Structures are given as C-alpha cells and as structure tokens.
Amino acid sequence: MQSFNKENFVAVSREEILAGSEKLSFDLYSINLEQGMLEPVVICRRGTSSHAVARAISGRLLDKLFVRKQALQDFYDHMEESLGALIDNPRLPTKKKSDILYHCASNVMQDVYNDPRSGENIERSREISNHIIRFSLNDPASIPTLLSLSSHNYYTFTHCVNVAVFGVGLWQFVGLGSPSELREFAQGAILHDVGKSKIADEILNKPGKLTDEEFEIIKTHPRNGYELMEGKVSDIALDIILHHHERYDGSGYPEKLGGSTISDNAKVAILADVYDALTTNRPYGDARDPFQAMLLMKEKMVGHFEQQKFISFIRFLSNTPTA
Ligand SMILES: [Fe+2]
Ligand SMILES: [Fe+2]
Secondary structure, three states: OOOOOHHHEEEEOHHHHHHOOOOOOOOEEEEOHHHOOOOOEEEEOOOOOHHHHHHHHHOOOOOEEEEEHHHHHHHHHHHHHOHHHHHHOOOOOHHHHHHHHHHHHHHHHHHHHHOOOOHHHHHHHHHHHHHHHHHHHHOOOHHHHHHHOOOOEOOHHHHHHHHHHHHHHHHHHHOOOOHHHHHHHHHHHHOOOHHHHHOOHHHHOOOOOOOHHHHHHHOOHHHHHHHHHOOOOOHHHHHHHHHOOOOOOOOOOOOOOOHHHOOHHHHHHHHHHHHHHHOOEEOOEOOOOHHHHHHHHHHHOOOOOOHHHHHHHHHHHHHOOOO
C-alpha cells in the first residue's frame, strides 16, 4: 500500500507534535492511506505557529504524520523545548517519552562534548538532567525503559546519559538528600566524563590495551572536567566530575581518596559509572549482561565500593530490569 520511500520519512505521533509549544522548526508531512494517498504531503511548513499546527492536525484525524529523516535533528531540537509538557502528557506511552528524552539527552551531550565551554550547552545539560528526574518521579517505569534504550555500544555521550539515568534511580533508591541535591547530582552525573572531550579519540577508542602513557592521559579526565566546569556548575556536580574514579580502598584517582572522604553522591556515581561501562560494548571488550556485571563487581572489584552502597546497588538492580 505504501509506495513512498519509507527510508526518507519517520512517523511521529500527534501527541508529540501537539506537545510543541513553539513554532514548528521542521516541515510536517501527512498521508491518508484510506484515501489512497501514495506520497506524504506537507501540511505545515516550518515556522507554523503551534495553534495553527493544532488546527491542521485536528482536521486530519485519520492521517499518519511524518517528518523527513534529514529534518530529524530539527525535530529533536523542537522536542527538547517541549520536554516538560511531553513528560507530563498522560496520553503518551512511557516508551515514546523515553525515546524522545533519550534522543534529546544524547544530542545535548554530543553538543556538550563538541563545545564544553558553551554556557548554553551547560545550561541544556542542567535542563535535560532535570527532565530525567521529572520523568523518574512521574512514572515508575521510566528508569528501566530509559535504560533499555541504551544501544549497548559505547559512545561517551550515551554513556553519560546512562550514568545519569542509572545514577538518578540509585540515588532515589538509597534516599540520599533533598530534591535540590538530586538536581545537582544529576547534572554532575551527566557531565561526569566531560573532561574526556580534551582527550584524543585514538586513545579513547583504542581497541586493545592502553600503554602506561596512554592510561596516564586517560587519568587526566576528572581533573580536566573539573577545570572545565569550575564556577559553572555546583560543588555537588563538581565533586562527581572530580571523584567518580576514586575507590573506597584508596586505590583510585586522581586524589586517592578513600572511605568516608568520598562523598555519598560520588559513591553512587562511581557505581553507576562502573556498571554502565561493564554492560556496554567497548573497543576493548564486549558488554556483559547485568548479572555478569554485578558478579564481576562483587568478586573482582572488592574494595572499590562501599559495602552498604553496593548492597543497595544490587537491591536496586534486582528491582530494575534493564536488559
Ligand atoms: Fe570517567
Ligand atoms: Fe564514565
């Protein structure tokens, strides 16, 4: 029935489009299969006001809506503006909200890595981590659904989104502090590896074992990140950026903190970071399933984590099916 080239279009839902409170930043297409339409036609040009879009859509209840694939970036930029309304919309299923939020969060982190000094990008990282929290409070299925979207292939920016999602879930499970602390924690978690933006891709994505010199370069990223973000994010966020590679037994870096000198916020971020690294395909190793990752953390990484937090982590994981 559909003769048009599907490769060029992506179907979007009415609710997604109606969630937009700004002018349309892409052309919106429609097709009515019942009328035998063979090609999508433009029903709203970019720049159309949200009211006019709502009127146009309500007159075409049987139509399917599409966005051109080349315009997807514009679509997600548009959705980023409307995430609050989208998350609050009870008619949109969790999976749909998760898809859009995950995409938007990955886009934001890609932009942060490309330009970590941009105040606008740092502000977007704050807003997107607030949306993750909002979603997690609105919908108990949100965290597992967001985590299930991870491609299991490693990209620094999706890793950061995963650490923020898992970290927000674990932080709430452990019950660490006030809502404002959670917001600072989430921004720190999503920015935790921002210092890697200064490290060459050949080292970051090297297949095989790093040389000692290369590992020393990798180990500069917490401090690089701290220096990049100092004065731009809160102390709680900076603490996570600087200390997410510390270990409970003092064998971590960069400051070789240990025991209670590592904050509770950093301890949660450390667990989320290690867990995501183990469950994602890396240039030097295949992803483990959640159970294998947990076992490896328990048996081979003794001393890295505070026991109490590790127990909470296992409990959280068993309540949060993520595969
Ligand atoms: Fe890191
Ligand atoms: Fe990390």
